Amino acid sequence: MHSAPTALAPEWLAVPDDPDDLAEGVWPASAHRDAEGALVLGGAPVADLVRSYGTPLLVIDEGEVRRRAAALRDAFEAAASAHGTTARVYYAGKAFLSTVVARWMVEEGLNVDVCTGGELQVALAASVEPSRIGFHGNNKSVTELESAVEVGVGTIIIDSAIEIERLAAITARAGARVRVMLRVNSGVHAETHDFLATAHEDQKFGLPLADAEAVVARIREIPGLEFVGLHCHIGSQIFGVAGFRESASRVLDLHAVLLEDGPVPELNLGGGFGIAYTRVDDPAPVGELAEGIVTAVAEGCAARGIDVPALSFEPGRAIIGNAGVTLYEIGTIKDVVLENGARRYLSVDGGMSDNARTALYGAQYSARLASRAGDGEPVLSRVVGKHCESGDIVVDHEYLPADAAPGDLLAVPATGAYCAPLSSNYNHVPRPPIVSVLDGAARLIVRGETVADLLSRDAGIPESDSGADPTQTSEGER
Structure with missing residues (x-):
């Protein structure tokens, strides 16, 4: 590689010896x-x-998609098993969802994460078992929540206090009980190699950690809602484990407090694992990510004297990008x-x-x-x-x-x-x-x-x- 000869080129872009080469990791392995x-x-x-x-x-x-899905599944399951717990991987459908892709995910042992009624219908049209679907979204309508409860979606991730009352009314009318998680903001936002810690994230998703204890108490009062844990997503295009480690530490503080009043069987740490778009991008290998994140959780639980919960993750880009x-x-x-x-x-x-x-x-x-x-x-x-x-x-x-x-x-x-x-x-x-x-x-x-x-x-x-x-x-x- 040579230095770029023009000031118009960014510093990271070097002149290739061969302008026809296909950079490993950027292209599918079959290319x-x-x-x-x-x-x-x-x-x-x-x-x-x-x-x-x-x-x-x-x-x-298709082969690349399946290979990456299986690699993520195997890596997180192995890392969790080594620390005495289990892990589930959800494919984040927002990255790209079609009925064919949803079927690939199920065939590779993954669950499917959706964030709108439309995405839910795609997953159902692909014959994904509703119990294998997680339903996100910061503004899930009453109609969308009714549909999710009716079909028996596996987990609904609550994003606001308003959703709790909507679900309370819906489950009461339907005589149903649904598993729910609460999305929280850990104050850590990771983007590529850097993360910035703040008191409260100024964003539309989730609730601040400081508000979560009272919100969970309200969830536990409602007969139709089964609280199963916390959810936290810290960003996108993340290349390392530092942001996950810091975020997990903060969320585990809340997790330990919530255990005093009832079970908290699961922790979902989201996704956001980065990929290579250019030859200079250097995302951490899947195995390194999985081991680093799960070890951080296990160490955090040991320090607090609590059991390691079941873990779940939501990669999308890292599978199909x-x-x-x-x-x-x-x-x-x-x-x-x-x-x-x-x-x-x-x-x-x-x-x-x-x-x-x-x-x-x-x-x-x-x-x-x-x-x-x-x-x-x-x-x-x-x-x-x-x-x-x-x-x-x-x-x-x-x-x-x-x-x-x-x-x-x-x-x-x-x-x-x-x-x-x-x-x-x-x-x-x-x-x-x-x-x-x-x-x-x-x-x-x-x-x-x-x-x-x-x-x-x-x-x-x-x-x-x-x-x-x-x-x-x-x-x-x-």
Whole structure:
């Protein structure tokens, strides 16, 4: 690797010796180039995928998803067993949920976490046993809570005092009893490598630790509610265990107090485990995370003279993030020369409608030519979308071969989490299809939208005058 030659490039981005390489850990393990230099995912050549489904196209490597799910399950179960307790892993459906993915999770021994009525219905449509579902959300409606109680959701995570009274009324009418946890704020917020401790988090989720004892007392008064423990989630893209260790210590103080008035059998420490979006990202190995977090809990319990509770965790991104790769077609290319350097803009046929994370969070991604190997020096590039926004950026900083040209396929890895769930129809762009690949075979798991789909929702267009054939496919789903 060489030092970046232009002031426009961030310090972390080095010029690659090979602008066609696929960084280990960023791409699915199955990703490789064939003899002609074209990208292959899950045994399926990207050219074949694009011929069948068009671009943009989100490709999910099923083998990668299953491997990561099983690795997390095994790591936490083993770490818990070593400390005399048990662990359950819930897949955080907000990362990306479809019926197919939900079935993969159950087949790999995971439970499923949802946070809206819509996500609950997806899990149920996938035939996930309701007892294996955890239901989150800071504003669960009465209708959503009624549905959760009716189907027998395994655990409802209470996020506010108002929810307690809603559930009290619902369970009384239904003659039901439901397991509930209380989400609390430990005052620790972890993001990537750093965490900041404050007295009370200024956020919409959960309740402060100082308020929790009284709230739990109210829960325990209600015949229809079975209090089973505390829940705490400290952030996202966390690469180490320091934040979890500090948060667990604070929550265990409350846990010990609550034990004086009744059982507290479970502790859910959430998720937020980070992944590699670029070659410089260095998340802790799964086994190290699991052992570090569970050991921190076990040590904290020993120091307080209490038993280690059953543990649960909610990874999402860590399971599906690196399994996803988005394929685009390059449309136009512009070179912009500035006083402190030059940057190439490559416009693709998607953008912030299928990946809003760069615009929302300043997220960093990688990119590589996919339809062929490049033949040219690495050029500092920015991959942008087709939307009418200057902030419509897919990949902010990357080195791509100088001969990249219109018509080439471009692949952006690590798009399996939060891209499809955050997608939109901005500028009336249809959302792309999603396919899974395994052993060279591809199958459609979420249908792409068409312009006809979008027009069908416009109440100002009579059906006979819409000018769109509802069976017609768009370029995003051929």
